[in-house]
Amino acid sequence: MAKKMTRRRFLKGAVIGGVALGTGLGGYRVTYGQAKKAAGPIKIGGQGAISGAHADYGWQMMAGSTLAMEEINARGGVLKRKLELKFMDEELKPATAVKNVRYLATEWGANFLFGVDSSGSAMAIGPVLPEVDRLHFFTHAATHRLTEELVAQKGIKQIFRMVAPVYQDALAAWVFKDTPEIKRWAGINCDYEYGYVAWNLFKENMKRFRPDVEFVAAAWAPFWTMDFSSHIAAVMAEKPDAIFSTPWAGEGVMLLRQALMLGVFDKIQAWWQGMGGSVDLLEGISREVAADKFKGKLWATARYIHNYPVTPENKAFVAAFRKRWGKFPNYSAEASYSAIYAIKAGVEKAKSLETAKVGAALEGVELKTPAGIRLIRKEDHQAIYTVPAGKVIQSPDYPLPVLGDLRIIPAKEYFRHPPFTPVAATK
Amino acid sequence: MLEKLLYQGLIGLSFSMYLWLLSAGLTLAFGVLGVLNFAxxxxxxxxAYASFTFYGKLGLNFWLSIGLSLASVGIxxxxxxxxxxxxxxxxxxxxxxxxxFGFILIFDDLVKMIWGGVxxxxxxxxxxxxxxxxxxxxxxIYNLxxxxxxxxxALILWLVLEKTWWGRMIRASATDREMAGAIGIxxxxxxxTVFVFSAMLAAVGGALGTPVRVVAPGIGTAMIVQAFVITVIGGLGNLKGAFVGALIVGILTSFGILLFPVFELFIIFVVMAIVLLVRPEGLFGK
Known part of the structure; x- marks a missing residue:
């Protein structure tokens, strides 16, 4: 009995002591952290895919944000504090992305977060953000649900999206609505949310403009598809006039090259490659474009293209990016570059690093960025800016193919607006 | 409709052949050495990386590049x-x-260090x-x-294993390792040698794919799941089973994309589940 009492007492003591010690240490840590923060840099944590078939996108995020930070630091930083970057591999896995967010926010001590390629990862991160209480600037993940559901409906104010969402893919409906000879559309799409929503939004809008159009076939390709021949053969069996497709990065390149082998461009009138205006994809098909294998039938857009808009800001950005990295920037680079400047704008306006204050400062502002004026819409924290569509061409002004014959449709026309009605995110 | 199916089947057949090249080595290593090589x-x-380097980077002849990539992976x-x-x-x-599994991680990181992640x-x-x-x-023409x-x-493997002295030694060792050792093998x-041969079979698949596929870290892991499904359907360690399994998976996937695009992904897993229920040892397993 006595023994028991001793143990209980001991435990009690240990618990109290532990709590006291813990609080003490915690208190010390907080003070230490704050003291350090006042003098140290503003920490910005990013993540994206930096390995695998989509790896160029993460690299571009890193390159774009690094460039912005170097520029800002050279001019004295933000509120006289330098910016510091840590960038991690998201691996396109939601679990990894959430782990990275927790690590960056709590252990590394990031003040702000940005990046993320996969929509699945973005939707997994969203609900964690209020808990870690950090603003997260999404610079690629395109699902409409991130801003429509998580921000506008659920009120997760920590989410901001700098990049054009999946609305951009549906631009095809505006580009082809006045082409009466194209009546039969087929889709080769990603077998995950992005593909479903892009295809559904396109169909919905196209049907609105052109009730006579038919959607004759759809094939679905998951991440890591390397052989698209079966998908191409299956949709071509229905003799479509045009193809709408969403696989991106290396997968988009493989799809287009395999389509050429299967003689698709002899049979169809147009091929819409949603994110075909991205630099890595254009680079991947440059030999084929130079040899005019697509016969002027390949159309695309992106979430930013380096040859639009023709403004001093964009020219300066592209020149600085090429000088720093020896490459052209793609959209994840531009969005990450602009995200860093958005953080600067927000912090300077709020004169604070506090999440709620910076977030409120950014709502409804217009930012002058390389991609044009970005309006940060108050209701859903979505940046609104126009990106044109165009035909993939070889231009004497550039070493790589670019989008030419540009179709400029104002973003207000093809972006969705609150209050949002649901879009099917299923096949 | 018939022509549509036949054409799709032919496309599926070419896909099956990639799968066959990958599964052949996997099942051979298991059948003879008893090693289930996830790597x-x-x-x-x-x-794929080796042939990309020899052919795409160094500009060597395509066939020579394939040969050199086989030799490198063999080593x-x-x-x-x-x-x-x-x-x-x-x-x-x-x-x-x-x-x-450890080697999967090591190799993925190694190629990232040597060739970069892009x-x-x-x-x-x-x-x-x-x-x-x-x-x-x-x-x-390429698919053909x-x-x-x-x-x-497939023909070469069959000839080697069935018609040569070396093939007989391999079959003997696969059946009874101790006895084979006792009679002087x-x-x-x-x-x-068998493992090198199995590695080279994997390399052929990778190397032949380079002109139409991307070369990136992780492409092996993406393919290996299908290869395992194939070996399970055909019977682990059985080459004939791997060949038939590859045909089933490749052609069914292709038909699935044409006929049931919404369910296509899970068709092969349904087939695998049925095989496991009816014949757990696989179609050609003992």
Whole structure:
């Protein structure tokens, strides 16, 4: 009995002591952290895919944000504090992305977060953000649900999206609505949310403009598809006039090259490659474009293209990016570059690093960025800016193919607006 | 409709042949050495990287590049078997899993260090460009070549295993290792050779794919799941089973994309589940 009492007492003591010690240490840590923060840099944590078939996108995020930070630091930083970057591999896995967010926010001590390629990862991160209480600037993940559901409906104010969402893919409906000879559309799409929503939004809008159009076939390709021949053969069996497709990065390149082998461009009138205006994809098909294998039938857009808009800001950005990295920037680079400047704008306006204050400062502002004026819409924290569509061409002004014959449709026309009605995110 | 199905079947057949090349080595290593090599996909990836380097980077002849990539992966295989796998033949399956899985991670990181994480795409050799008209539709010469290459490998494997002295030694050792050793077969050397052969089979698949596929870290892991489904359907360790399994998976996937695009992904898993229920040892397993 006595023994028991001793143990209980001991435990009690240990618990109290532990709590006291813990609080003490915690208190010390907080003070230490704050003291350090006042003098140290503003920490910005990013993540994206930096390995695998989509790896160029993460690299571009890193390159774009690094460039912005170097520029800002050279001019004295933000509120006289330098910016510091840590960038991690998201691996396109939601679990990894959430782990990275927790690590960056709590252990590394990031003040702000940005990046993320996969929509699945973005939707997994969203609900964690209020808990870690950090603003997260999404610079690629395109699902409409991130801003429509998580921000506008659920009120997760920590989410901001700098990049054009999946609305951009549906631009095809505006580009082809006045082409009466194209009546039969087929889709080769990603077998995950992005593909479903892009295809559904396109169909919905196209049907609105052109009730006579038919959607004759759809094939679905998951991440890591390397052989698209079966998908191409299956949709071509229905003799479509045009193809709408969403696989991106290396997968988009493989799809287009395999389509050429299967003689698709002899049979169809147009091929819409949603994110075909991205630099890595254009680079991947440059030999084929130079040899005019697509016969002027390949159309695309992106979430930013380096040859639009023709403004001093964009020219300066592209020149600085090429000088720093020896490459052209793609959209994840531009969005990450602009995200860093958005953080600067927000912090300077709020004169604070506090999440709620910076977030409120950014709502409804217009930012002058390389991609044009970005309006940060108050209701859903979505940046609104126009990106044109165009035909993939070889231009004497550039070493790589670019989008030419540009179709400029104002973003207000093809972006969705609150209050949002649901879009099917299923096949 | 019939022409549509036949054409789609032919496309599926060329896909099957990639799967066959990958599964052949996997099942051979299991059948003879008893090793379930999860890193087999990594050898496939190394084959792709090697042929990309020789052909796409150094500009060597396409066929020479394939030969050199086979040789390089063969050497990697010899090192793997001689230094590591040899030590786990007698251990339980979980040990094999841990070791071979470890090599997947090591190889993925190694290629990232050497070639970078970004996907690369080499040019298509001239002689593969163009297509033939089959069932009134263009069929790529390259896919036709893959079909012949797959069948040729199947024929060579059959001849080697069934008609040669070496093949008989392999079959004997697979059946009874101790007895084979007792009658004078040098088991360690034979096992190294078989493993090198299995690594080279993986490399052929990787190397032949380079002109139309991307080369990126992780491509091996992406393929290995299908290869496992194939070996389970065909019977682990059985080459005939791997061939038939690859045909089933490749052609069914292709038909699935045409006929049931919404459910296509799970069709092969349904087939696998049925096989496991009805014949757990696989179609050709003992």
């Amino acid at each position: 087999h996909g990594s050898l496939f990836m190394l084959g 990697v295989g010899a090192i793997l078997e001689g230094l590591f796998f040899r030590r786990i033949y007698d251990l339980d399956l979980p040990y094999q899993l841990i070791l071979t 996907a690369m795409i080499p040019p298509m050799p001239r002689f593969f460009e163009g297509n033939l008209i089959v069932f009134d539709r263009p069929f790529p 070549f893959i079909i012949f290459a797959g069948l040729a490998v 040098n088991i360690p050397t034979l096992f190294t």
